[in-house]
Amino acid sequence: MKLRKVTAASAVVLALTVTATACGGDKKDEGGSSGGGKKITIGIKFDQPGIGQKTPQGYAGFDVDVATYVAGKLGYKPNQIEWRESKSADRETMLQRGDVDFIAASYSITPERQQKVDFAGPYLLAHQDVLLRADDNTIKSPADLNKKKLCSVTGSTSAQNVKDKLAPKAQLQQYPTYSACLTGLQSKAIDALTTDDSILAGYAAQSQFKGKFKLGGFKMTNENYGIGIKKGSDLKAKINKALEEMVSDGSWQKAVDKNFGPAGYKNEPAPKIGDIKS
Amino acid sequence: MFDFLDKYDVLGAFWTTVQLTLLSAAGSLIWGTLLASMRVGPVPLMRGFGTAYVNIVRNIPLTVIILFASLGLNQTLGVNLGSDKVDTTNFRLAVLGLILYTSAFVCEAIRAGINTVPVGQAEAARAIGLSFTQVLGLIVLPQAFRAAVVPLANVLIALTKNTTVAAAIGVAEAALLMKEMVENEAQLLAISAVIAFGFCCLTLPTGLILGWVGKKVAVKR
Known part of the structure; x- marks a missing residue:
């Protein structure tokens, strides 16, 4: 009797394992089919409000809008796009393996990354900035940060x-x-949150934080957001052309206002393609 | 391929890992021994506490414990463990979290050791009039520890690797350095290899030496 119970239990465990593995396998197959031309796979951030966020209603954010527009110009309707999460550490690998066709995920163009992947764009010039409590008036310049706690x-x-x-x-x-x-x-355990102003604006614009935080507006670095593609891919010219059109027909400004507007974020004018500010 | 290493303080980061490991190991050995004593003790309340502690704590993911120490204790309740420097506070919070978590496993390793001591020994000790603390401290625990060396070595190796969770609250140890390098260098494989090699350098000797010690001190029965 006892032996029977053990056998039954192991059978259940085995069945579960097999199902779990099967699920994993399915996902991978979906990814593989993206090369077929019917679908395009795009890597974005899933957890950055204003930039790329997975919400119950779908995906939202500036990177999502840019990627959707570019995919549209490449001949893919929004329902033909498959979104993939590309975390910062995975981005180069995902492009090199061909898991995604391109990545728009607050991806700053840097010389180290350019050795691994190609970049189209830039499509947004962001700066490192700080997010402060709305009632905190003690931080007026970057030098004031030296006495503070940053996160x-x-x-x-x-x-x-x-x-x-x-x-x-x-x-x-x-x-x-x-x-x-x-x-x-x-x-108040921390005085300032620091990262790119575009990301901060996305957080400050969330409805539950409205009026609680403000941007410092310090412009401490230049971050040129580009669209990452596989090294040597012919997509680069096409994406660049799509980005130029996005700026000239006004959709770019519309996307900026929609995603960053509520935070009082003063955006830089659209960067010229290939103009990387260091 | 590995020339990027010059820019980073890899040894310094691993030194922090070693410090985290040793301090947490010492702390959890003490707290774990106390827990094991409670679990075999004659007082039902303490037995219940020991059992509940072990079963609850070892089933909470370490990340949750460490993040709670930082976000809950430090950021929300204002506990800073006697330091106004963020880095020092985080280090102490990480050690605290690791001790609380690891001691549950230490307790079970020692209890397994206690079970190898024949019941007759404790009975004989009681028969000659020793108190519970004396039975435990003079007769049972010394033999139990000898049998527990190898299981404790496993716990120590797991602890060494668990210290990487401290990166979640910003303690500058090996895993945090790895994140920084990955962010800057776009060389995931080479960087992972370096960090993995570093951990092998720490854990392989631990396992070999303590395995040898375990054989040496084992009570032959």
Whole structure:
């Protein structure tokens, strides 16, 4: 009797394992079919409000709007787009393996990354900035940050910039997500959240935070957001052309106003293709 | 391929990993031994507490414990463990979280060790009039520890690797350095290989040495 129970239990476990593996397999197959020409796979961030966010209603954000427009010019309708999450650390690998056709995920163009992948664009010039409590008037310039507690995402370029250049004497708290930083910012355990102003504007524009936070407006670095593609891909010229059209027909400005508008974010004019500000 | 390493303080990051490991190991050995004593003790309330603690804590993911220490204790309740420097506070919070978590496993390893000591020994000790603490401290635990060396080595190796979770609250150890390097260099494979090699350098000798010690001190029965 006991043996029977054990056998039954192992059978259940085995069945579960097989189903789980089968699910994983299915997903992979879907990805593989993207090369067929019917669908296009695009990598975006799933967790950055204003930039790329997965919501119950679908995907929203500036990167999503840009990617949808570019895909449209490449001949794909919005329902032919398959969105993939591309976390910062995975982006180069996903492009090299061909998991995605292109990536629009707050992807700054840097020389190190250009050795691995090609970039179309830039399509947005962002700057590292700080997000402060709306009633905090003690931080007026980047130098004031040296006496403060800053928060950013673990290991991110913004966090390293703070340590190395911008405010070496500031105390830096690092968390896996920006949302975790916001907890401390609200409870005054942290004085400022720092990263690209486009991302900060997205957070400040969320309905639950409206009026609680403000942008510092310091413009501490230049981040040129580009669309990442596989090295040597012929998509680059086509995407560049699509981006130019997006700016000239006004959709670019519309997307900026829609996603960053509520935060009072003063955007830079649309960057020229290939003009990378260092 | 590995020339990017010059720009980073890899040894410094691993030194933080070692410090995290040693401090948490010492703390969880003490707290784990106390928990094991409670679990075999004669007082029902303490037995219940020990059992509940082990079963609850070892089933909570470590990331949750460490993040709670930082977001809950530090950011919301204002506990800073006697330091106004963010880095030091985070390091101490990480050690605290690791001790709370690892001691549950230490407790079980020691309890397994206690089970290898024949019941007759404890009975004989009681018969000659030793108190519970004396039975435990003089007769049972010394033999239990000898049997628990190898299981404790496993816990120590797991602890060494678990310290990477401290990166979640910004402790500058090996996993955080790895994130920084991945962000800057776009060389995922080479960087992962370096970090994995570093951890092997820490854990392989631990396993070999403690395995040898375990054999050496084992009670032959």
